[in-house]
Amino acid sequence: MRVRIIGSAAGGGFPQWNCNCPICAGAREGRATPRTQSSIVVRSGEDPWYLVNASPDLLRQLAELPTDRSAGMRSNPIAGVVLTDGEIDHTAGLLLLRESSAPLRVYATAEVHASLSENYPLLTMLEHYCGVDWRPLDPGVATPLEGTTLSVQTFPTGGDAPLYMGEAPGPSAIGLTVRDAATAGTLVYVPAIEALDETVSARLAEADTVLADGTFFRHDDLVSLGLGERDSWAMGHAPLTGEGGTLEALAKLDAQVALVHINNTNPILLEDSAERSLVEDAGLVVSEDGMEFEL
Ligand code: MLT
Ligand code: MN
Ligand code: ZN
Numbered sequence: 001m002r003v004r005i006i007g008s009a010a011g012g013g014f015p016q017w018n019c020n021c022p023i024c025a026g027a028r029e030g031r032a033t034p035r036t037q038s039s040i041v042v043r044s045g046e047d048p049w050y051l052v053n054a055s056p057d058l059l060r061q062l063a064e065l066p067t068d069r070s071a072g073m074r075s076n077p078i079a080g081v082v083l084t085d086g087e088i089d090h091t092a093g094l095l096l097l098r099e100s101s102a103p104l105r106v107y108a109t110a111e112v113h114a115s116l117s118e119n120y121p122l123l124t125m126l127e128h129y130c131g132v133d134w135r136p137l138d139p140g141v142a143t144p145l146e147g148t149t150l151s152v153q154t155f156p157t158g159g160d161a162p163l164y165m166g167e168a169p170g171p172s173a174i175g176l177t178v179r180d181a182a183t184a185g186t187l188v189y190v191p192a193i194e195a196l197d198e199t200v201s202a203r204l205a206e207a208d209t210v211l212a213d214g215t216f217f218r219h220d221d222l223v224s225l226g227l228g229e230r231d232s233w234a235m236g237h238a239p240l241t242g243e244g245g246t247l248e249a250l251a252k253l254d255a256q257v258a259l260v261h262i263n264n265t266n267p268i269l270l271e272d273s274a275e276r277s278l279v280e281d282a283g284l285v286v287s288e289d290g291m292e293f294e295l
Pocket of ligand 2: 010261
């Protein structure tokens with residue numbers, strides 16, 4: 001299977017439009033590479049690409065994706081979308097696919113489907129445009145991605161419900177194990193890890209390649225810059241370092257590990273920072289848009 005990181009930043013992108021933190025300022029000075037919002041694509045062999053999460057930057061990201069346009073007047077670069085949560089940065093791009101000439105194939109859990117139908121009703125809206133072909137992702141079940149040799153299996157990774165849910169209970173995030181029956185390659189994609197509990201750790205241990213939550217370096221990245229009151233834990237993301245940090249365990253995995261969903265306040269984005277060296281010396285890759293893995 002081929003995996004391509006089409007967006008390596010967390011919500012807001014990098015640099016974020018309204019942010020002048022030292023990291024965003026560093027990007028504007030050329031000390032860091034700009035990045036679009038969190039999304040990957042996966043394919044088996046020459047089979048169609050599947051999009052995993054649909055970011056608000058989707059049109060830019062799809063424009064960069066190598067695509068066979070020979071099929072006719074309408075050629076769809078992606079065969080469907082898989083969602084790991086219902087957050088805005090992972091779903092707003094769904095509306096940008098409304099011109100699809102076939103109902104949009106969306107693999108999502110029942111909880112994500114419900115919140116995207118009722119509370120933030122992207123899927124209900126799309127019914128009036130291209131239509132939606134919902135494929136449920138059930139806990140524990142390996143679901144084939146139609147037209148490929150890939151399957152996806154979910155596992156809970158904790159985390160808060162999206163803010164738009166208000167006080168109502170909402171979906172928390174899942175991780176995905178993507179297996180290719182043709183190559184036996186196993187990818188684990190976890191853009192939100194609340195804690196490296198036994199379930200998450202067991203899935204990570206099975207992977208050849210891990211794309212892991214790199215949102216925050218310290219739990220108070222945002223708070224210490226005066227940019228927010230919610231720390232990483234309140235946002236459903238374990239930090240890389242400090243108490244409960246994930247860096248050490250990620251570094252011990254046999255798999256190749258790349259950090260994704262990197263928030264614009266994370267100092268690992270600055271290529272000359274001590275934090276970047278620490279992460280790279282531990283053997284982890286700080287992902288960039290366009291990075292690919294074959295497994
Ligand atoms: C998250 O990753 O926790 C969310 O996307 C944060 C948000 O933008 O609400
Ligand atoms: Mn996010
Ligand atoms: Zn910033």
